[in-house]
Amino acid sequence: MKIVWLILVFSFSLFAQTDWQRWQRTEINYSETVNDSKRSYSLHADDPFEFLLKTAAVTYWFFISDVDGDNCPFDPSCSSFFLESVKASNIIEGTLMFADRFTRDFNVLNRSDYRVTRKGRLADPPEKYLLTTVRSKVK
Amino acid sequence: MQTIFFLSLLSLFPSFLFSQDSALFTPEKRKAFADHLFCEKDYLRASEEYEGLQSVNKSDSLSYYIGLCFLKMNDYEKAKDYFSQLKNSSLGEESRLLFLKTSFLLNKNIEGESDSSSNQFMNKELKTSFRRLELAAQIKAGMDQTNPLSLNNHFEESDAQILKSFADKFSHPNSKSPFAAALFSTLLPGAGKIYTKNYGDGITSLIVTGLFTFLWYDNFRAGHPTRAWIFAGLTGFFYWGSVYGSYISARNYNLEKEEELNNEFQSYLSSKNYFIPTEIEGSCK
Numbered sequence: 001m002k003i004v005w006l007i008l009v010f011s012f013s014l015f016a017q018t019d020w021q022r023w024q025r026t027e028i029n030y031s032e033t034v035n036d037s038k039r040s041y042s043l044h045a046d047d048p049f050e051f052l053l054k055t056a057a058v059t060y061w062f063f064i065s066d067v068d069g070d071n072c073p074f075d076p077s078c079s080s081f082f083l084e085s086v087k088a089s090n091i092i093e094g095t096l097m098f099a100d101r102f103t104r105d106f107n108v109l110n111r112s113d114y115r116v117t118r119k120g121r122l123a124d125p126p127e128k129y130l131l132t133t134v135r136s137k138v139k
Numbered sequence: 140m141q142t143i144f145f146l147s148l149l150s151l152f153p154s155f156l157f158s159q160d161s162a163l164f165t166p167e168k169r170k171a172f173a174d175h176l177f178c179e180k181d182y183l184r185a186s187e188e189y190e191g192l193q194s195v196n197k198s199d200s201l202s203y204y205i206g207l208c209f210l211k212m213n214d215y216e217k218a219k220d221y222f223s224q225l226k227n228s229s230l231g232e233e234s235r236l237l238f239l240k241t242s243f244l245l246n247k248n249i250e251g252e253s254d255s256s257s258n259q260f261m262n263k264e265l266k267t268s269f270r271r272l273e274l275a276a277q278i279k280a281g282m283d284q285t286n287p288l289s290l291n292n293h294f295e296e297s298d299a300q301i302l303k304s305f306a307d308k309f310s311h312p313n314s315k316s317p318f319a320a321a322l323f324s325t326l327l328p329g330a331g332k333i334y335t336k337n338y339g340d341g342i343t344s345l346i347v348t349g350l351f352t353f354l355w356y357d358n359f360r361a362g363h364p365t366r367a368w369i370f371a372g373l374t375g376f377f378y379w380g381s382v383y384g385s386y387i388s389a390r391n392y393n394l395e396k397e398e399e400l401n402n403e404f405q406s407y408l409s410s411k412n413y414f415i416p417t418e419i420e421g422s423c424k
Contacts, residue, residue: 002143006147008147095376097383098380099376099377099380099383100381100383100384102380103381103384104343104384106343106346107339109339
């Protein structure tokens with residue numbers, strides 16, 4: 001009984017407002033965080049052509065890219081960029097986008113032109129280079 | 140046991156003594172609290188308090204302040220809804236002006252709105268503000284009818300000069316032709332990117348395509364046709380990539396310039412409070 005009463009009494013103090021953490025304006029960080037994309041090793045595809053492309057890409061990732069190490073400075077990596085470009089447009093436009101990306105990859109002096117992802121990669125989504133691009137994606 | 144029970148009761152009663160008085164929640168006090176939050180720029184909580192009051196006692200003034208809160212929080216769609224409801228109320232003139240401001244901030248075509256409303260202002264100052272904002276919208280839309288005389292009549296000389304310069308930039312944007320960029324890169328790989336001031340990528344493109352072209356030519360000359368065809372393919376790959384990349388580079392250049400100009404104009408208008416008298420956006424002592 002004593003314990004019950006003591007708990008009851010102290011519960012008031014436990015839920016009382018604390019004065020050492022005053023309400024105040026939060027410092028807001030306005031910098032935009034860009035999340036890194038993840039490679040999908042799944043071979044699931046909507047059509048046979050996409051399946052072939054994915055198989056080639058996954059084989060490349062498994063036997064070459066992953067073994068070689070984390071070298072591509074961009075996000076998504078060049079191979080993922082190619083897959084996403086073809087999926088977002090068509091094989092011709094996707095290939096041209098990939099060729100353009102590959103050329104930009106050679107230029108080591110243009111790194112400041114890109115936003116940086118959480119893991120320090122250069123954000124370079126394919127949407128930015130589509131002929132029918134969404135205005136908000138061009139940053 | 141009795142002592143503990145007595146002490147417990149003694150510790151409980153002060154809590155009740157200092158408990159909140161229900162008189163704190165009278166509409167007058169709640170309105171004063173909401174006004175205080177508004178003046179403290181705590182617009183989210185101020186809007187919640189005003190909305191709470193609105194559910195008990197509906198008034199135009201409360202709707203106006205809720206609209207202002209949403210306007211200050213950049214929730215223009217909601218602000219516009221509140222101001223549009225008040226067009227024919229006692230706060231109609233102020234609401235119409237703020238309605239135009241929210242439409243402007245939402246990049247909506249305000250032509251239709253302004254034509255029907257511009258003659259409904261009794262207050263000369265608000266009518267001037269309305270006309271100024273209307274002209275600013277015309278400048279942003281790149282309309283040719285924003286003639287210099289009209290700007291001189293409605294603005295101070297210094298503002299008119301700045302607005303003329305903006306009008307010129309909007310109607311004659313310094314854009315790059317994507318087709319010209321693609322054509323330049325067709326003639327010389329990377330030239331299109333250099334044209335769009337993307338110098339590094341342009342020069343890289345020229346070097347890469349040039350290198351593979353040389354390897355293609357050199358292997359043919361040396362009698363290695365297989366290698367030569369591989370390099371020919373790579374040359375084509377980078378050449379057409381450069382043409383495509385130049386087109387996109389010019390398109391992206393134009394979008395970036397357009398966004399920069401919009402931001403610059405928005406920043407200028409914001410510094411002038413969109414030519415709207417600050418008094419109508421809630422007065423705080």
